[in-house]
Structure formats: structure tokens, C-alpha cells
Amino acid sequence: MVSVSKLQLLSKLSDGTVEDFKPTVSDEGEVAYPETEDLLAHQDGTSIEALDALAGRGFLHKEYTTKVYICPSCQADGLxxxxxxxxxxxxxxxxxxxxxxxxxxxxxxxxxxxxxxxxxxxxxxxxxxxxxxxxxxxxxxxxxxxxxxxxxxxxxxxxCLDCFYLSEPEKATEQTLYEYELTEKGENWHEAQVGTRELLADEFASRGFDVTLDAALQNDEDGDELYKVHIHATDELLNQRIVADIHSAVDSEKIKHISTVGKLFHAQPLLLATDESISDDVLQIANQHGVTMLWVDQSGSIRRYESIDDEYRPAGNIIDRLSSAVGFTSTKGD
Ligand SMILES: [Zn+2]
Ligand SMILES: [Zn+2]
Ligand SMILES: [Zn+2]
Structure with a gap:
């Protein structure tokens, strides 16, 4: 699963904002990656979990650097x-x-x-x-x-050079430090994701929507919680809102996420799957949650998966399909 935040992590490496993600030890004696923290949402877990997930997919290379020992008395490192x-x-x-x-x-x-x-x-x-x-x-x-x-x-x-506590080596906490750098696979994947995202954003923009990429939406009712989506598109005049995520593979978690955000912000939820074709089961779940599923065809055009109840119809132009997807017009009926 790659969330908005994780895509932004890859962007930060890809555009050279940072060369790699380097570890530090926090005041609490935990390993932290400060460059990642402002990007991660609650659902991404800790920095390490997010980075490990990306390394697990081969997008980041995880490189051992060293070990540090944490003072059992004051949690400083550098014993x-x-x-x-x-x-x-x-x-x-x-x-x-x-x-x-x-x-x-x-x-x-x-x-x-x-x-x-x-x-x-x-x-x-x-x-x-x-x-x-x-x-x-x-x-x-x-x-x-x-x-x-x-x-x-x-x-x-x-x-401990900070508090002068003398500890038995076994009592100090050992932390193993790793750096993470972008792999070629990660670079290519990131490029494709960003390309698809821009394609979809352009589609909305061309239809008069105001488009925000990597939007962090805040709901007045539940305080500080931020809901991140790849694309947030609004048309104030028509009172239309769209929230869309782009994923290489889609599962029920991703469907539920965009569906929840859609409900909270009164927006039409869309999901675009880039890599894998969507199974009937997944389409069924999307239907149940009112999420419209999109894909990109060979020519680079965005298309909509028909509802599971309909037979898939390749005919009809993309704009009609997208219109339907965003609720302008209906292509229902032949
Ligand atoms: Zn100490
Ligand atoms: Zn003595
Ligand atoms: Zn003697």
C-alpha cells in the first residue's frame, strides 16, 4: 500500500530535496527520521514502518549505518x-x-x-x-x-556524557540505525505514479475544477485529524467535489479510505488503479462503498470500470465516462 504520504516521501528523494533519509535519535531514545515526519499521516504508522514498507516493495534501499547505545537514565545517545x-x-x-x-x-x-x-x-x-x-x-x-x-x-x-550515569552495557538500549535511499525501481514507480496523477488532475482541470494535488483535508467536526488524498478537485459553482487516490493495486482498505473521505467531505470518491486489473470482488466492494474505479488504457486515456452489474462496455468516449464518474451526466442505459 502506498499512501499519499509515502508517495511524498519518494518525491522528496526523487526531486533531490534530500539525498536519503538519515536516522537520528529522539529525546526519548527512539530512532527517528525527521525528514519524513511532517509528511506522514497517522495511518502510515511510524517513520520506520513507513520506510520499511517502501523498502519492502523495493522502492527504497535500506542500508545499515551503525549502532548507538541509549542511556537508561536520561535516554541520550552517544554513550x-x-x-x-x-x-x-x-x-x-x-x-x-x-x-x-x-x-x-x-x-x-x-x-x-x-x-x-x-x-x-x-x-x-x-x-x-x-x-x-x-x-x-x-x-x-x-x-x-x-x-x-x-x-x-x-x-x-x-x-553518559549528558547525565554522567554509569551503566552496565547490557542495561543500555541498543539501537540499530539504517539509512534509506531511492532505488531505480522506486524512481520509475514514482515517475509513473506522478504521471498518472497529473493525467487525472489535468482531466479534472480541463473540466473547470480547481485541483489540489496531495491535499490534506480537515474536517471541522473532528479537530486536528487530516485526511490525505492524491487529488482534491472542487467546482464551487456546480457544488461538485471529487476526492481521488491513485494506487498500483487496489484493495478494500484503499476503497474504504477514499469512501470515508468522500463521505466526510461530501465528495465523489474515485480510485485509479495503475498496475493491476481489478477483480470482480474488488469492484463489488467499490460498488458497495460508492467508489468509482478508474484505469488508464494503452493510449494513456483514463477510463471507468463499469459497475459489476453492467457488462463492461468499451464504447463511449472518455469524457462521457469521466462525466459519469464525477456525476455530471449519466451513461446509464444504451
Ligand atoms: Zn544519561
Ligand atoms: Zn574502587
Ligand atoms: Zn612476605
Whole structure:
């Protein structure tokens, strides 16, 4: 399904307004695509759902970029790796030399042994036995400057540069980021859709309608909700209104959408199917919802599907058919 909004997403890439859709992380720690947000209607779902749907149809290429980690405390991204003391969580730990007295096992920083100056004899600070370089093992250990504990392996932590919270890596939320760019298939499809839309818009315009493409209609009665349609055509003089959507394939969802918008705005609902021919079942549903189904023939002319009850009649000129579709005249009866 490609809604008005999704077509506009493709337009934005196609006309070069943006090169591709790049992710950001919102204040809530969610992946967002700011370039898409003003275009999407409620029924399109989230940006990611809309973009994934277009990628699923091969219109967009979804490219992995990187992963980010979200602070469990303040939801900021950009956590930094840092090591910390496993005893007190202080991050001020250093790697330093330790001496171990082999006989008693006492271990301490080298300065506690005071070895290396030229005094004759040295004692182990613990067992007080004589020591020299032959019975001392030198090793590298971590020392915590906060609590003074020493250890072999520090803890792995992620440090939030925004709120300074220190979290275990598993507690941070991992977000995988993708970019979306237009594919050749998407470009071609978009061109065809826009072409068909303009064809239909021109048809209305030539008949004196005021035509708005990608209209967002607002109903006074239900507040802020916007209803998007590919074409909104009005003739104030004749008090005629048309709402039309163009889809490659038509299903009952699309029929219901345009039918609902038609009812809300007292407009004749039309649907133009570009790719697939319409099954009797779909035509039946369209009939039930009072939606007129259109298609484009080989010569590029817009035609109307006859009602399911009628036998399809290829005769009759397009203008008559469209007149009928928009309710000017009737072609009923032979
Ligand atoms: Zn934070
Ligand atoms: Zn000792
Ligand atoms: Zn410590």
C-alpha cells in the first residue's frame, strides 16, 4: 500500500530535496527520521514502518549505518565506553606495577616494598623476611584511586556524557540505525505514479475544477485529524467535489479510505488503479462503498470500470465516462 504520504516521501528523494533519509535519535531514545515526519499521516504508522514498507516493495534501499547505545537514565545517545572499579564503580582506575613476595604471597604496589634503592637489605612489609629481586614477582594490576582496591580486570561500563550515569552495557538500549535511499525501481514507480496523477488532475482541470494535488483535508467536526488524498478537485459553482487516490493495486482498505473521505467531505470518491486489473470482488466492494474505479488504457486515456452489474462496455468516449464518474451526466442505459 502506498499512501499519499509515502508517495511524498519518494518525491522528496526523487526531486533531490534530500539525498536519503538519515536516522537520528529522539529525546526519548527512539530512532527517528525527521525528514519524513511532517509528511506522514497517522495511518502510515511510524517513520520506520513507513520506510520499511517502501523498502519492502523495493522502492527504497535500506542500508545499515551503525549502532548507538541509549542511556537508561536520561535516554541520550552517544554513550562512551569506560572502565570502572568492580568494588566501588569509580572510573579513576590506573594500570600500575605490583610486587608479590613469593614466599608469603603478599602483594602491594612497588613503592610499598621500597626495592630498587641501594640499601643493603629489604624486608617484606608483611612477613618481614628478607627480600631481593630474586624472590619478588613484578606484575601489572589495576588500582582504584577511589577505594584503593587492586584487581586484574576492571568492569566494562558505558558512561553518559549528558547525565554522567554509569551503566552496565547490557542495561543500555541498543539501537540499530539504517539509512534509506531511492532505488531505480522506486524512481520509475514514482515517475509513473506522478504521471498518472497529473493525467487525472489535468482531466479534472480541463473540466473547470480547481485541483489540489496531495491535499490534506480537515474536517471541522473532528479537530486536528487530516485526511490525505492524491487529488482534491472542487467546482464551487456546480457544488461538485471529487476526492481521488491513485494506487498500483487496489484493495478494500484503499476503497474504504477514499469512501470515508468522500463521505466526510461530501465528495465523489474515485480510485485509479495503475498496475493491476481489478477483480470482480474488488469492484463489488467499490460498488458497495460508492467508489468509482478508474484505469488508464494503452493510449494513456483514463477510463471507468463499469459497475459489476453492467457488462463492461468499451464504447463511449472518455469524457462521457469521466462525466459519469464525477456525476455530471449519466451513461446509464444504451
Ligand atoms: Zn544519561
Ligand atoms: Zn612476605
Ligand atoms: Zn574502587
Amino acid at each position: 562512551q565506553y569506560i572502565t570502572a572499579c568492580p568494588f566501588c564503580e569509580d572510573t579513576h582506575t590506573i594500570r600500575t606495577s605490583f610486587f608479590e613476595h613469593e614466599q608469603c604471597g603478599f602483594t602491594a604496589q612497588s613503592e610499598d616494598f621500597e626495592i630498587g634503592d641501594h640499601t643493603e637489605t629489604q624486608q617484606c612489609p608483611d612477613c618481614e623476611k628478607e627480600i631481593d629481586s630474586s624472590n619478588i614477582t613484578i606484575m601489572q594490576k589495576q588500582l582504584c584511586k577511589g577505594c584503593g582496591e587492586s584487581f586484574d580486570h576492571p568492569s566494562h561500563r558505558l558512561w
